[in-house]
Amino acid sequence: MATVTLKPIKTPELIFEGYSITPDAFAGKTAQQIAGLTGHEGKIVTTIGDFFEVSGNAGETAADTDIIINGDCARVKYIGSKMTAGSVTVNGNADMYLGGWMKGGKIYVTGNVDSFCGIQMQGGEILIDGDAKNHVGCAYRGDWRGMKGGTIRIRGSAGNDIGTFMLGGTIIIEKNAFIHVAPHAEGGTVIIKGDVEGRVGGQMVKGDMYVLGKIKFMMPGYQKVGTVEKEVDGVTQTFDHYIGDLGERHPKSKGQIVYANLYLKAAA
Amino acid sequence: MPKLIKGVGCPYCGSSCDDIEVLVSDDETKILEVHNACIIGNNLFHHANDPTRPKLPRMRQPDGSMKEIPYAEAVDWMAKTMLNAKKPLIYGFGSTNCEGMSAVARIAEKAGAVLDNCATICHGPSFLAIFDNGYPSCTLGEAKNRADVVVFWGCNPMHAHPRHTSRYSIFPRGYFTQKGQMQRTVLCVDPRETDTAKLADHHLMLDQGHDYELFDAFRTVLKGFEIPETVAGIPREKIKEAVEIMKKAKFCMIFFGMGCTHSDGRNHNVDAAISYTRDLNEHTKCSIMAMRGHYNIAGPGQVWSWQFGFPYCIDLSKGSHAHMNPGETSSVDLAMRDEVDCFVNVGTDAGAHFPIQAVQHLKKHPFITVDPNFCMASEIADLHIPVRIAGVDEPGVVYRMDNVPIQFRAVIKGLPGVPSDEELFDMVYERMCELTNTQPIWLAAKEDRKYPQNPAVS
Numbered sequence: 160m161a162t163v164t165l166k167p168i169k170t171p172e173l174i175f176e177g178y179s180i181t182p183d184a185f186a187g188k189t190a191q192q193i194a195g196l197t198g199h200e201g202k203i204v205t206t207i208g209d210f211f212e213v214s215g216n217a218g219e220t221a222a223d224t225d226i227i228i229n230g231d232c233a234r235v236k237y238i239g240s241k242m243t244a245g246s247v248t249v250n251g252n253a254d255m256y257l258g259g260w261m262k263g264g265k266i267y268v269t270g271n272v273d274s275f276c277g278i279q280m281q282g283g284e285i286l287i288d289g290d291a292k293n294h295v296g297c298a299y300r301g302d303w304r305g306m307k308g309g310t311i312r313i314r315g316s317a318g319n320d321i322g323t324f325m326l327g328g329t330i331i332i333e334k335n336a337f338i339h340v341a342p343h344a345e346g347g348t349v350i351i352k353g354d355v356e357g358r359v360g361g362q363m364v365k366g367d368m369y370v371l372g373k374i375k376f377m378m379p380g381y382q383k384v385g386t387v388e389k390e391v392d393g394v395t396q397t398f399d400h401y402i403g404d405l406g407e408r409h410p411k412s413k414g415q416i417v418y419a420n421l422y423l424k425a426a427a
Numbered sequence: 428m429p430k431l432i433k434g435v436g437c438p439y440c441g442s443s444c445d446d447i448e449v450l451v452s453d454d455e456t457k458i459l460e461v462h463n464a465c466i467i468g469n470n471l472f473h474h475a476n477d478p479t480r481p482k483l484p485r486m487r488q489p490d491g492s493m494k495e496i497p498y499a500e501a502v503d504w505m506a507k508t509m510l511n512a513k514k515p516l517i518y519g520f521g522s523t524n525c526e527g528m529s530a531v532a533r534i535a536e537k538a539g540a541v542l543d544n545c546a547t548i549c550h551g552p553s554f555l556a557i558f559d560n561g562y563p564s565c566t567l568g569e570a571k572n573r574a575d576v577v578v579f580w581g582c583n584p585m586h587a588h589p590r591h592t593s594r595y596s597i598f599p600r601g602y603f604t605q606k607g608q609m610q611r612t613v614l615c616v617d618p619r620e621t622d623t624a625k626l627a628d629h630h631l632m633l634d635q636g637h638d639y640e641l642f643d644a645f646r647t648v649l650k651g652f653e654i655p656e657t658v659a660g661i662p663r664e665k666i667k668e669a670v671e672i673m674k675k676a677k678f679c680m681i682f683f684g685m686g687c688t689h690s691d692g693r694n695h696n697v698d699a700a701i702s703y704t705r706d707l708n709e710h711t712k713c714s715i716m717a718m719r720g721h722y723n724i725a726g727p728g729q730v731w732s733w734q735f736g737f738p739y740c741i742d743l744s745k746g747s748h749a750h751m752n753p754g755e756t757s758s759v760d761l762a763m764r765d766e767v768d769c770f771v772n773v774g775t776d777a778g779a780h781f782p783i784q785a786v787q788h789l790k791k792h793p794f795i796t797v798d799p800n801f802c803m804a805s806e807i808a809d810l811h812i813p814v815r816i817a818g819v820d821e822p823g824v825v826y827r828m829d830n831v832p833i834q835f836r837a838v839i840k841g842l843p844g845v846p847s848d849e850e851l852f853d854m855v856y857e858r859m860c861e862l863t864n865t866q867p868i869w870l871a872a873k874e875d876r877k878y879p880q881n882p883a884v885s
Binding site: 173293301319 | 646744753
């Protein structure tokens with residue numbers, strides 16, 4: 160394994176679109192070559208070297224390459240987007256599209272991330288120690304095939320539109336979420352360990368949601384069907400089981416209508 | 428002899444009334460009377476008579492005052508400023524014609540700008556819902572001739588679209604709606620008792636910001652399932668009654684406005700409304716329409732979708748492709764996040780409509796306003812370029828709220844020396860081409876151009 164370390168030396172005047180900061184783009188390159196990789200600041204084509212001090216050469220392949228960014232990247236978009244293997248660690252915050260369209264590998268951010276984290280994700284792991292803004296693991300505008308696989312774990316809170324049009328994979332929000340959890344989803348799992356304002360599973364066709372806190376405003380299209388014991392993230396707990404969204408279309412499987420499941424932690 | 432011009436389009440709201448009659452002075456420079464228009468449309472025409480209308484661009488001086496400068500100088504400054512910026516933002520276009528929108532798109536391409544229109548703070552979320560879920564819509568003519576149940580959801584046409592109810596939705600007698608209002612059942616969903624709600628047969632006064640839950644309750648009831656006792660503050664029985672009215676309609680028409688697009692959930696509210704419309708079509712005919720605000724705010728959606736594939740929030744900074752993702756490339760987000768370094772406000776008033784923090788960020792960089800009148804955006808601008816008023820002294824194509832194109836006409840002669848939006852943007856485009864040593868291919872390809880004068884076109 161080879162480690163490439165980036166140290167921010169300049170804050171971009173606008174925003175640096177660092178779409179080249181991925182193990183795939185770095186693979187097989189020396190520190191000097193990596194510094195020459197391009198990015199955009201508005202319409203100006205810049206390089207990674209303009210904003211970061213690069214040290215260490217990359218490995219032969221993406222899987223052999225670890226990227227460590229030591230510093231704040233709150234104005235650097237697209238870190239680790241479309242990556243297939245290897246790892247990216249950001250010791251600080253990251254901007255939009257962190258791990259967007261990613262297929263494999265690992266991303267770890269110690270700070271907060273902005274919106275569109277893990278958009279259209281297909282595989283791999285994203286771990287955020289801080290909070291995420293809106294659209295975690297959602298679909299790109301107009302695409303009805305959202306997140307297909309992989310895991311996103313946000314240790315803090317998240318905003319709205321979590322897992323929109325989700326088809327697979329897992330999203331775990333360890334604190335609270337705002338509104339619109341898994342709208343239009345047709346698969347996948349969303350776990351929210353804190354409270355949610357509302358609109359959990361609106362227009363949802365298929366898939367599972369777990370809420371360990373409270374839901375302030377329940378969707379009228381969900382009905383309680385029983386109480387079940389479930390293991391969530393390693394802990395077994397009792398949940399009230401709801402099915403829905405009854406207003407939405409639902410497919411049939413083996414003669415049975417398939418609904419989306421909402422497991423809301425039962426009152427003690 | 429004053430002249431009476433008939434069949435004039437009104438450049439105010441999204442209803443784009445095309446039955447206005449305007450009495451103009453003999454020399455076609457003054458508007459004397461305006462017939463048929465609402466009070467706002469009426470005033471809009473009379474504004475053109477204002478003798479204090481700016482006739483020359485005004486540039487901000489180092490001492491903070493504004494000084495009149497020639498058009499050539501303003502065009503040169505605008506071209507240079509936009510070319511020098513890393514990421515300019517061009518915003519507006521609610522109140523201009525499609526010719527201007529098409530011309531500005533070429534500047535945006537040249538300058539690597541973000542191109543956005545008033546939908547971004549208006550019906551932009553409707554576009555997102557339409558991307559996600561389709562748009563089972565119709566024209567206003569169909570609404571007039573067929574609809575016997577009309578739903579106004581989060582909109583107040585009595586104030587925002589004053590003639591909408593009399594021309595299209597409640598009062599007119601159509602082919603299948605010969606009895607007009609007598610034959611129509613009007614539902615209004617609004618947290619406030621608006622004048623439209625007072626006019627409605629049924630007012631569902633929901634809790635503010637709970638439209639999505641109410642749509643979901645409507646859909647659940649329609650599918651035959653039970654719902655909680657109250658949803659969004661409305662009792663179950665009232666919801667069931669409303670669903671029954673819509674189900675039994677011959678043709679149900681849902682009009683929705685800012686109440687859906689700019690309360691929590693935004694595109695999801697509209698998305699749910701579209702799903703509900705689709706569900707209702709299993710029982711009867713149902714259609715849905717966005718109550719677009721300005722007379723040609725549907726225009727940029729049409730023009731730019733044709734040019735770039737996206738209706739708004741179009742980031743052209745890469746030069747190779749257009750990128751669109753509201754939340755990132757939308758004007759207010761770009762401004763709040765300090766992602767742009769030049770702002771061009773065209774035919775709208777960002778100074779009045781944007782959050783103050785967004786305007787404060789935009790003001791750190793060059794700020795250009797293109798507008799026929801003085802407005803808040805022109806008063807804080809570094810450069811204010813006056814143009815003609817589309818629909819009053821400049822003709823052009825506009826798209827009504829139902830995306831029907833209408834040819835608007837000029838009723839009076841334009842102020843001498845003042846260009847139209849289209850001419851101004853073509854001048855800027857030509858200057859940009861000169862500065863970058865490129866060929867003005869767009870002007871060469873434009874056979875009906877007004878600038879530079881084409882001898883082949885009289």
